[in-house]
Amino acid sequence: VSSHTAADREQVLDELLEIGLAVASERDLYALLDRILEAARRFTRAEAGTLFLRDGDRLRFAVVQNDLIERKLARPGLQQRFEAEPLRLSEPSLAGHVAKTGEVVNVADAHAIVVHQTRAFNERFDVASDYATRSVLAVPLQDLTGGIIGVLELLNAVDDSGATVAFHRDHEKLIRALAAHAAVAIRNARLENISFKDSLTELYNRRYFGLRIDEEVKRHTRFGHPLSLVVVNVDCFKPITAEHGQAAGDEVLREVSRLLLRHSRSFTIIARLDGDEFAALLANTPKAGAATYAQRIRSVIESHPFAHGTVTASFGVAGLPADAVSADDLLAAAQRALRDAKDQGRNRVSAL
């Protein structure tokens, strides 16, 4: 474990760089955390590892890897077993100690630790999973303000002969760097969760649209004003990106967004639902008014000089109280109408 050849260092650097790139591009948080933990284990030759996420007064087992147990139990089974039982910060444990103090714990034998109020080894999980923990390296995941959002814990470093040995001191810094990558990835995912705007078009995103359509349907139910929904889908969008590239496709979406904003009333809620699909929620507007609005937008898009020629869009219109009673039904009705517009030959407005 302690042999630090130039080749080793280069491999470590490469892997760190790759993970740096993955943090920017990987959309699936758990896939990324899994990869980070795996890299941490590979560098330190740890038999097992856990990435804990703090959730109030507990640590949740977000990612669990254990070669020995996995041989007996498939990965999903292992994950489920641990997920069901989070580690409480009120019970003494090494990961809990790291979460509470921010200290790095690096011990050769977890069982040899003199019992301390917080820094004690918790045998519950060894017993539950029939595993024997000896060496432990645990580092905190810290956010910008120094708050601890999780713990990366590695168990049982193995040497060339297969014997369990202590984690090398030199590895602490590297594992801290990996933990920092994990912390950034988690922060990214959390920020996405509180964001209400689509970062490509700066329109409202699907999450906000979901909240807002619920709110407007309740307002409709209470006050009885009509409410209409228009869903918009760019015609033949895939061929545009296939032919002119992703950047050109993105520019079309941005341009359509700008047209929607410019030609709608300031209190119309415009969102990007998905890919090339948009929605406009029109308060106090009956279905007939929404159809007129959709026709206007349709012709604006059709006659707009896009960078590489003509772009058209199809529109589905639905309204309360005519087509639905709930937000879900309203969206489904508008999407049915949109499919109808596509089936009729695109570049048109359909209201069922």
Added chain:
Amino acid sequence: VLELINALDRGRVVPFDSQYESLVRSLASQAAVALRNARLEDLSFKDALTDVYNRRYFTIRMEEEFKRHCRFGEPLSLALMDLDHFKEVNDRFGHRAGDEVLREVAQLLVKHSRSFSIVTRYGGDEFAIILVNTTKAGGLTYAERIRGVIEQNRSAHPVTATLGIASLPEDATTVDDLIVAADRALYEAKRLGPNRAAAP
């Protein structure tokens, strides 16, 4: 784009070693992540502490509701709420206790407001609630109910609240004036003694 020019070797300009490409690429991608994070924070409409809407959203939504009021003529009321002696909670029990009080109050507001009322943290210990399609009389009834709910709440650090209400069309003709009117009503209520609700 991250651009580096003129690699130096003892003062002499030399070509970039191709082995550094992946390192620079990785640094650029981390810069991209940082930029994206900063933008995402700008796009957030929620207050991180209390999980109700933030002041940025209040401003956007107030403007939108004002325009809807102008177009459709529905009444619109604004409630501004300030916690009484909140500073003492912070001073005596620490910021953690103060934060807990703010979270509790935010939850009470959400629980006791209609699902289509817009509850926002306006700043510090001040909350603003946009009451759509609500007259001044309705706004006052709401404010009185919230005042009572907060007073009755059994908490580790009991607090009371003072509220000021202002409404369209009677109290203002612009968004800014409406906020000023609600703020003035709040100030007037505080002057008369905390734990009350008032409208101009």
